[in-house]
Amino acid sequence: MKVALKIWRYDGATGEKALREYEIEAPEEATLLDCLDIIKDRHDGTLAYRKSCRMMICGSCGMRMDGAAVLACKTRMAEIAASGHVPVISAMGNLPVLKDLVVDMTPFWQKIRAVKPWLDTGYVEPPEKEFVVPQAEMDVIHKESLCIMCGCCVSECNSMEADPDFLGPAALAKGFRFVGDPRDRATVERLQAYSDEHGIWDCTRCYFCNERCPKGVDPRDAIAKLGAEAMREGIDSDMGARHAKWFVTSAKTTGWLRETELVPKTQGVVRSLKEIGFAMSLLRRGKVPPPFPPHVAKDVDEARQLYELVEREGHEGARGIVQLEKPLARLERHEAGYEEAAARGPYGPGSFPKPYLPGENESTEEGAA
Amino acid sequence: MYDVVVVGAGCAGMRAAIEAYDTGASVGVVSKLHPTRSHSGAAEGGINAALGNTAEDSPEKHAFDTVKGSDYLGDQDAIEIFTAEAPGDIYQLEHWGCVFSRNEEGKLAQRPFGAAGSPRTVYSADITGHVLVHVLYEQLMKRMEEGSLVVHEESFAWRLMVEDGRCVGVVCWDLVRGGVKLVTGRSVVLATGGMGRIYRATTNAYSCNGDGMAMALHAGLPLKDMEFMQFHPTTLYPSGVLITEGCRGEGGYLLNRDGERFMARYAPNALELASRDVVSRAETTEIEAGRGINGSVLLDLRHLGAEKILTRLPGSRELAMTFAGVDPIYDPIPVRPGAHYMMGGVATDNWGATELEGLYAAGEVACVSVHGANRLGGNSLMETITFGRRAGRAAAEHALASGRRGEVSDAPARDAERDLAQLLSRTDGERPWKIRDELGASMLENFGVFRYPDRMERQLELIQELRERYRNVVVEDKGEIFNTDLTQALELGYMLDLAWCMVQAGLAREESRGAHSRPADFPERDDERFLKHSISRWGDDGPELSYEEVRMTRWQPEVRTY
Numbered sequence: 001m002k003v004a005l006k007i008w009r010y011d012g013a014t015g016e017k018a019l020r021e022y023e024i025e026a027p028e029e030a031t032l033l034d035c036l037d038i039i040k041d042r043h044d045g046t047l048a049y050r051k052s053c054r055m056m057i058c059g060s061c062g063m064r065m066d067g068a069a070v071l072a073c074k075t076r077m078a079e080i081a082a083s084g085h086v087p088v089i090s091a092m093g094n095l096p097v098l099k100d101l102v103v104d105m106t107p108f109w110q111k112i113r114a115v116k117p118w119l120d121t122g123y124v125e126p127p128e129k130e131f132v133v134p135q136a137e138m139d140v141i142h143k144e145s146l147c148i149m150c151g152c153c154v155s156e157c158n159s160m161e162a163d164p165d166f167l168g169p170a171a172l173a174k175g176f177r178f179v180g181d182p183r184d185r186a187t188v189e190r191l192q193a194y195s196d197e198h199g200i201w202d203c204t205r206c207y208f209c210n211e212r213c214p215k216g217v218d219p220r221d222a223i224a225k226l227g228a229e230a231m232r233e234g235i236d237s238d239m240g241a242r243h244a245k246w247f248v249t250s251a252k253t254t255g256w257l258r259e260t261e262l263v264p265k266t267q268g269v270v271r272s273l274k275e276i277g278f279a280m281s282l283l284r285r286g287k288v289p290p291p292f293p294p295h296v297a298k299d300v301d302e303a304r305q306l307y308e309l310v311e312r313e314g315h316e317g318a319r320g321i322v323q324l325e326k327p328l329a330r331l332e333r334h335e336a337g338y339e340e341a342a343a344r345g346p347y348g349p350g351s352f353p354k355p356y357l358p359g360e361n362e363s364t365e366e367g368a369a
Numbered sequence: 370m371y372d373v374v375v376v377g378a379g380c381a382g383m384r385a386a387i388e389a390y391d392t393g394a395s396v397g398v399v400s401k402l403h404p405t406r407s408h409s410g411a412a413e414g415g416i417n418a419a420l421g422n423t424a425e426d427s428p429e430k431h432a433f434d435t436v437k438g439s440d441y442l443g444d445q446d447a448i449e450i451f452t453a454e455a456p457g458d459i460y461q462l463e464h465w466g467c468v469f470s471r472n473e474e475g476k477l478a479q480r481p482f483g484a485a486g487s488p489r490t491v492y493s494a495d496i497t498g499h500v501l502v503h504v505l506y507e508q509l510m511k512r513m514e515e516g517s518l519v520v521h522e523e524s525f526a527w528r529l530m531v532e533d534g535r536c537v538g539v540v541c542w543d544l545v546r547g548g549v550k551l552v553t554g555r556s557v558v559l560a561t562g563g564m565g566r567i568y569r570a571t572t573n574a575y576s577c578n579g580d581g582m583a584m585a586l587h588a589g590l591p592l593k594d595m596e597f598m599q600f601h602p603t604t605l606y607p608s609g610v611l612i613t614e615g616c617r618g619e620g621g622y623l624l625n626r627d628g629e630r631f632m633a634r635y636a637p638n639a640l641e642l643a644s645r646d647v648v649s650r651a652e653t654t655e656i657e658a659g660r661g662i663n664g665s666v667l668l669d670l671r672h673l674g675a676e677k678i679l680t681r682l683p684g685s686r687e688l689a690m691t692f693a694g695v696d697p698i699y700d701p702i703p704v705r706p707g708a709h710y711m712m713g714g715v716a717t718d719n720w721g722a723t724e725l726e727g728l729y730a731a732g733e734v735a736c737v738s739v740h741g742a743n744r745l746g747g748n749s750l751m752e753t754i755t756f757g758r759r760a761g762r763a764a765a766e767h768a769l770a771s772g773r774r775g776e777v778s779d780a781p782a783r784d785a786e787r788d789l790a791q792l793l794s795r796t797d798g799e800r801p802w803k804i805r806d807e808l809g810a811s812m813l814e815n816f817g818v819f820r821y822p823d824r825m826e827r828q829l830e831l832i833q834e835l836r837e838r839y840r841n842v843v844v845e846d847k848g849e850i851f852n853t854d855l856t857q858a859l860e861l862g863y864m865l866d867l868a869w870c871m872v873q874a875g876l877a878r879e880e881s882r883g884a885h886s887r888p889a890d891f892p893e894r895d896d897e898r899f900l901k902h903s904i905s906r907w908g909d910d911g912p913e914l915s916y917e918e919v920r921m922t923r924w925q926p927e928v929r930t931y
Contacts, residue, residue, distance in 0.1 A: 012850040029607055029692070041802035045845030045854040050406075053574040055610040055688060057499055058406040074691055098545065099851045105403065113514065118507040119466030126464040129420075135471040135478075145468045145493075145500060149405050183466060338690075341699040346671035352701050353628040355669055 001028055003035050003081045007047070008090040012099040021086070026077065032089070033061055033072035036101075049101040056214060059148035062155065063101045064090045069152035071214040092155035094164075108151050111167050115175040115194065122185030137182045140318060144177040147217045153209035165198045169209035169219030172200065176222040179229055180318055191230040200226045201240025225318035232317035242266045252307045255297025259288050370777065371397035371519075372768035373761070374554035376526045376539055376581060379407030380498070380753035381732025381760075382560030383505035385721075386518065388761030389558070394768050395517040399541055399552050401525040401576060401856065404506050408562055408574040409732075409753060412498025413613035413684060415480060415490035416754070417747035418455035422472060423479040426487040428452040435748060436924045438484045438644050439741025440883035441900065442594070445922040447719050447737045451748075451755055458754045459491055467504040469493050470681075480618045480681075482746045484644040484931060488618075490747040495613045495684040498750060521552060525856045526580065529557065529588040529728070530781045536588075536728035537777050540785045542856060547849025549785045553777045555768035556727050558760050559585060559715060560753075563733040565598075567864045567871075568708035568817075569809035572604050572611035581734035583863035585715045586870070586912075590723055592905045593736040593917070594713035595867070596875035597884045599744055600818050602648035604707030606665040608692040612685050612704055614746040617641040619681050622669040623652070624701060625660040636931040643931035646743040646884045649706035653818045656705065667701035674698075706818050710749060712740040712884065713871075716904065716917075721760025727767060731760035738902065741919075742883020793855065798841035801861045808835055808861075808868060816872055821889050825876045832872065836865050870905040870912045877914055878903060896926050 004023045010016070024038045033051055040047045050060040054073040061072035065087050080087055095103035153169035160166045167175075175194050178184045194200050200223055209219040227244060230236065236245055246265040250258045260279065264272040282288050289295055297303070310320055344350055372394035375386045383404060390396045400407070419426040431452035436443055463469060463477065470493050472478040482490040493500040512518040523544040530538040530551065538553030561581030565573025586592055602623070603612040617623070623641050625631045635651035636643035643651075652666050660666075670678055675698045678686055682697075689695045689702045714736035721729040721737075732753040739752050815828035839862060846854035880895035881887050901916040 011848075013848060027607075040854070041800070045800060046848065048846075048851040048853060052402055052406050052576045053408060053411045054608075055411060056691065057411050057496070057684075058402075058408070058574065060402070060406045076691070099848075102851045104545075109403075113510055118511040119464075121464070126460075129460055130463040130469075130477050132475040133471060134475045138468065138471060141468065145503075146496070147503075148410075148499070149503075178466075181466065181468075338694070338696060341696060344699070346699050351699070352624075352667065352669070355622045355624050355628050355630050355672075357630050358633045 001026055001030070001078060001081050003030065003077050004086040005035060005039070006086055006088045007039075007100070008088070009047070009100050010091070010097050012097070019088070028078055030077050031073050032065065032070065032075040032077060035077055036072060048099040057148060059150035062092050062150040062152045064092055064155065069093070069155040069212045071150060071152065074214050092151055094154055094157060094160050095151065103151070105151065107164075108149075108154055108170065111171040112149070112174055114167065115171045116186070116190070117174045117178065119178060119181065119184055120186035121183060124185060131183050133182050141177050141180040143217050144173045144180065144222050146215045147173055147177075148215055150214065152212045152214055153217075153219045156208040156212045158206045158208060159202055159204045163198060163202060166202050167194070167199055169203075169223065172203075172226060173217055173219040173222035176226050176318070179226060187229070188233055188235070191226065191233055191235050194226055195230050195235050195238050195241065200230065201238045221321060225321045228321055229317045239266050248307075251303050253300075254294055255300035255303045256295060258291070258294065260291040370538075371395050371552070371554040373397070373556045373558065373764045374399060374538055374552050375558045375560060375761070376400075377407070377560035377562060377732070377734070378402070378404035378520065378522070379409035379560065379562055379732065380501055380505060380750060381409075381734075381757035382407075382558070383502075383509055384754050384757030385558045385560055385729075385731055385761030385764065387505065387508050387512065388758045389765035390512050390518045392762055392765035392769070394765035396519070397552050397554060398509070398518070398520045399524050399526050399539060400520070400522055401544065401580070403522045404509065404520065405502055407502060408577055409750070410499045410502040411572070411574065411611065412501070412750050413495045413611060414482065414615035414618065415492030415497045415747045416459065416501070416750035417482065417485070417489050417745065418459040418491060418751060419452060419487070419489050420456050420459065420477060420479060420491065421487075422476045423488040426489050428455070430486050431455070431489060433924060434484060434486050435739065435745055436741075437927075437929055438743055438745040439738075440646075440743055440894065440929055441896070441924070441926040442738070442741030442882060442902070442919060444738050444741075444920040445924060446920050447739050449922060450719055451739050451752065454755050455751050458751070458758065462501065462504060462754065465504050465508055467493070468500045480615060481642060482618045483614055483642045483648070484639065484745050485642075485747070490615070490618065492615065494680070495615050495682050501750060501754075524550065524552070525859070526561070526584065527859060528781065528785060529584050530777065531588055531725065532777060535726045539584075540781050542789070542859075544851055544853070544856065547852060549782050549789065551777070551779060551782050555771050556729060556764035558721070558764045559728065559730040559734050560732045560757065560760075561734045563711045564864065564867055565708045565710070566860075567808065567812055567868055568598070569806070569813050570604065570609045570705070571708040572601055572609060573708070578860035579711070579863050579867045580860065581730065582714055583866055585723065585728070585730070586866060586905070586907045588725065589907065590725055590728070591716045592713060592870055593716040593902050594738060594742070594874075595711075595870045595905050596878055596903060597712035597742050598708055598816075598871065599645060599710040599712060599884050600649040600706040601709035602645055602652055602706055603668050603704040604709070605688060605693055606663060606703035606705055609707045610688055610692060611709070612668060612688060612702060613682070614645070616668055616670055616682055616685055619670075619677060620673055622672070623648070624667040624669050625655045626662045627660065631655050631660070631666075639931035644743055645746060646886070647931055649818050650886060652706055661705075662703065665703040665705040668697075668704045669701040670697040671699065671701065708813070710744055712736070712738070712742065712744055717760075719759070720763040721756055722763055727771075729760040729764045731756045742885060789855070792858070793844055793847055795841070795843050798843040799838055800845060801839075801842050801858045804835050804838055804842070805861050805864075808832070808864060812868060816875060818886065820875055820885065820887050822876070822887070825872055828872050829869070829876065832865060832869050836869075839865055866907075873912055873914060874903040874905055894926075894929075900926065
């Protein structure tokens with residue numbers, strides 16, 4: 001097939017930038033990485049990009065396609081090429097570019113190291129054999145342990161764009177990998193450190209990291225789990241924590257979000273006094289209900305029951321946020337006919353025949369697929 | 370100058386670095402990739418240790434399976450050390466936080482694997498290598514924080530530095546900034562991994578080019594058993610990526626185009642869980658007899674059901690869906706044999722020491738030899754840990770005992786700069802990719818699962834032609850920053866030299882043993898003549914071959930069936 005790509009070239013030595021277009025011939029199954037290889041081999045040996053495993057596990061080939069981060073080795077080109085679209089390939093965002101599609105990962109790794117990413121068993125002497133831990137307790141960190149540190153989430157992180165010191169989705173997901181690990185004994189210290197400025201509560205919840213993660217790690221969910229665990233441990237002095245906490249209290253007591261109290265509960269009474277003028281103008285325009293008497297929803301009992309259910313079932317803290325879906329099951333399909341396969345099932349009409357042992361089944365007419 | 374320089378930062382390199390550091394040495398790690406990008410991370414199915422968590426097992430049983438799997442070419446003293454120390458190494462990884470899968474009691478789960486008498490493969494779903502690489506890097510970061518462990522990432526090690534008969538460091542090309550730099554140490558540990566990229570169809574990453582083996586070869590060191598390249602039976606069609614043996618460990622079937630479980634005709638007892646060499650030969654025979662589909666056979670997991678596939682084999686499903694458009698819950702996966710693992714490598718003793726004072730090797734780059742003529746699935750990750758640890762310990766002890774040395778000469782840097790300048794100044798000639806592609810295709814054709822004398826002869830001639838063309842190779846990128854055009858050209862040079870060693874040793878080994886199969890002229894194993902390791906050394910006119918005895922302890926060669 002014919003594949004056309006536009007690539008943002010960048011020369012780190014001179015600072016020169018140019019958008020160059022390439023047209024190549026590639027095999028039908030080619031990925032973006034395969035196409036870059038063809039360009040480098042046959043058209044332009046100076047093109048720079050990282051690669052290694054080409055099987056979505058080493059995390060080398062994060063880059064942007066049409067402005068959103070992808071793993072080049074995971075991105076099949078057939079559909080894009082067939083549509084006639086010419087995608088623009090560029091280096092990942094939020095990290096300095098060294099050359100072409102290669103970014104400097106140093107700031108990325110500094111943040112990973114900042115979360116103290118190693119198991120801390122505290123004063124516990126390890127047993128003679130393994131720590132005995134039920135699989136269900138390890139499942140809490142299943143998704144976070146899939147992270148390949150490719151940087152796609154960091155590339156797309158809006159908070160980091162605004163605040164380059166924000167720890168960011170990859171480092172915080174790595175942090176939860178330890179907070180959620182029953183063998184780790186540094187939970188409180190970790191949660192305290194991650195709750196500081198540039199930490200958990202500086203995430204804007206845009207969900208771009210979940211969206212762009214090629215491995216289903218869902219870093220935003222990891223950040224939510226850290227927040228929930230922090231509050232469970234009583235680490236809630238940050239404004240973000242107080243804000244979230246008031247949401248829950250308000251919903252539980254009245255069934256509504258009482259916005260007029262949200263500001264003082266989040267920012268403290270003194271700071272919110274400054275906002276009184278603004279609040280009055282909102283009130284005048286009917287944007288907020290009057291605070292007194294507190295308005296209680298008719299079916300507030302249902303909200304309270306939900307709260308009690310979570311408590312009764314033990315889904316507190318991170319466990320309330322663990323979604324038990326298996327992340328890799330949520331794969332995009334790449335070939336037409338996938339839905340049909342699911343509809344017909346593994347052995348339905350048109351499926352490959354059932355296996356047999358030699359001599360067990362001599363009728364093979366229906367065999368050739 | 371460091372006490373210990375570790376070259377390569379996959380499982381073996383990182384384990385060696387940790388051990389050397391914990392022994393009290395200052396450590397410099399040199400790697401052409403960031404450590405977590407290393408190809409150890411692509412290992413899927415698991416890591417073997419006789420823990421006995423699922424069924425009764427013992428290091429002796431593990432040793433016997435390994436000896437038999439090696440087709441009796443493995444050195445039995447090394448294998449006994451290996452299987453005895455493996456359980457302790459696994460517990461240590463678990464204490465460091467490794468995210469292994471658990472059994473119903475909450476202990477480490479163990480799954481059956483090919484040619485193993487007991488379920489002894491510890492795993493993490495089907496991303497075992499990934500969790501190992503990350504736990505080792507966590508431990509590395511912890512020690513980096515403390516101080517005297519430094520990682521020189523994206524530094525391409527190119528030549529060994531040898532002074533007064535001792536290895537004193539490596540000459541590197543700095544990928545990020547450009548330029549030659551020397552990383553020197555009192556001991557050096559090679560842990561650069563394998564060389565699957567010598568073949569067109571391979572599970573190996575683009576970075577597996579045999580760098581360390583070639584560096585050692587050119588420093589005059591012997592390579593051992595280079596004819597033994599393992600072909601993994603289940604590499605995905607068409608991309609060649611690995612689909613784990615764990616799929617068969619969990620009960621997967623191999624089918625030909627008729628839906629027949631053909632392994633019953635080749636290995637009536639073990640069926641799909643026969644040794645890898647046996648299964649790869651069976652598949653190749655089926656495909657050559659016209660019973661394949663598009664040059665592949667099928668790996669059928671449908672009967673395992675969605676739940677098991679999603680919990681135990683999610684990564685394999687992801688690979689099959691992404692690269693072959695097949696969801697293994699509903700359809701069988703097309704697979705074929707592909708180059709996977711080099712059993713041979715830099716000859717070492719049981720502590721990873723080589724012939725050259727101060728130089729150690731561990732992992733796939735080394736040949737201890739634990740794997741002999743055929744490696745068992747799950748044994749390579751274990752080897753990286755156990756022998757990585759041993760090599761790191763020995764290298765540190767050597768460094769700490771050898772005391773301070775004076776300045777090391779920087780002449781190797783000037784030599785390297787001169788040679789690289791010469792290569793970069795060339796403007797007329799051929800770019801490397803075509804030579805690389807021809808080498809890969811011809812090695813697969815002429816030195817693959819089955820080997821025939823005429824084809825091996827032809828391959829030797831072809832390698833000479835390719836080497837001739839390589840002399841005029843042109844690097845198009847003349848820049849300093851991230852010049853992979855340059856490093857890829859250097860890697861190709863390595864691979865051409867190693868291919869020569871492989872085919873030469875293969876042609877001389879007039880028998881069939883393990884992964885080396887000569888159906889036309891020498892279909893049987895010949896213990897009389899070839900119960901020996903081949904040794905390749907670089908001479909004036911290319912590699913020179915000799916032989917060395919296999920170290921036997923308890924097991925005499927027997928007929929090998931599965």
